[in-house]
Amino acid sequence: MARGKPVRLLVRNAAALGDHLRHPLVRVVVGSLGNAAALESAIAGSEAIVHLASGGGDSYEDFERTIVAGSVAVADLCGKHGVKRLVYTSSVAALYFGGRRPITDATPPDSRPLARSHYARAKIESERRLLALHRGDGAAGRDPAPRRRGRRARAAVPHGVGQWPRDTHCLGWGSGNVVIPFVLAGDVADAVVLALERRGSRGARSTSPAMSG
Numbered sequence: 001m002a003r004g005k006p007v008r009l010l011v012r013n014a015a016a017l018g019d020h021l022r023h024p025l026v027r028v029v030v031g032s033l034g035n036a037a038a039l040e041s042a043i044a045g046s047e048a049i050v051h052l053a054s055g056g057g058d059s060y061e062d063f064e065r066t067i068v069a070g071s072v073a074v075a076d077l078c079g080k081h082g083v084k085r086l087v088y089t090s091s092v093a094a095l096y097f098g099g100r101r102p103i104t105d106a107t108p109p110d111s112r113p114l115a116r117s118h119y120a121r122a123k124i125e126s127e128r129r130l131l132a133l134h135r136g137d138g139a140a141g142r143d144p145a146p147r148r149r150g151r152r153a154r155a156a157v158p159h160g161v162g163q164w165p166r167d168t169h170c171l172g173w174g175s176g177n178v179v180i181p182f183v184l185a186g187d188v189a190d191a192v193v194l195a196l197e198r199r200g201s202r203g204a205r206s207t208s209p210a211m212s213g
Contacts, residue, residue: 033070
């Protein structure tokens with residue numbers, strides 16, 4: 001907006017937007033990832049998309065429907081409407097922190113999604129399927145059917161750090177010696193803008209934007 005670029009937002013509740021987003025350059029579309037018409041209205045005609053949405057529920061099917069299927073729907077519509085760039089913000093929960101190696105941009109998604117929380121598993125699967133779409137492999141099939149049910153995952157706490165029996169009680173993964181590259185929310189926003197504008201970063205991953213929680 002500061003550079004005079006128009007911004008389009010897909011939000012569930014327009015009344016909850018801050019005053020700084022009530023601006024002539026901002027167009028608001030009310031809807032969700034599950035609303036196909038609203039999603040297409042938000043994406044059609046855009047040069048670039050920043051996908052920040054998440055989801056939740058009581059079962060993995062709930063998370064799969066919003067986080068995984070919703071992300072694939074966004075990617076499909078970007079292809080349909082010729083969007084030049086899609087920036088997907090994932091989560092620290094999609095990475096494995098129990099090893100001894102530092103977390104870098106080359107660190108792949110966790111290889112054991114079925115052993116993780118519903119939220120982490122959905123983020124892992126989203127990354128896998130979006131990267132497959134970028135490579136031209138299609139959606140790379142569906143995530144394996146759920147084999148267990150666990151407690152309800154909460155996106156308010158970073159599951160990549162550990163298991164949270166309560167919001168104020170964290171049981172960390174691994175030995176506790178792995179350095180976790182947390183960054184400030186403002187720096188994440190700057191990184192997203194740079195990702196939108198940077199040439200030659202198609203299909204690239206960076207661990208920094210994924211640390212926003």
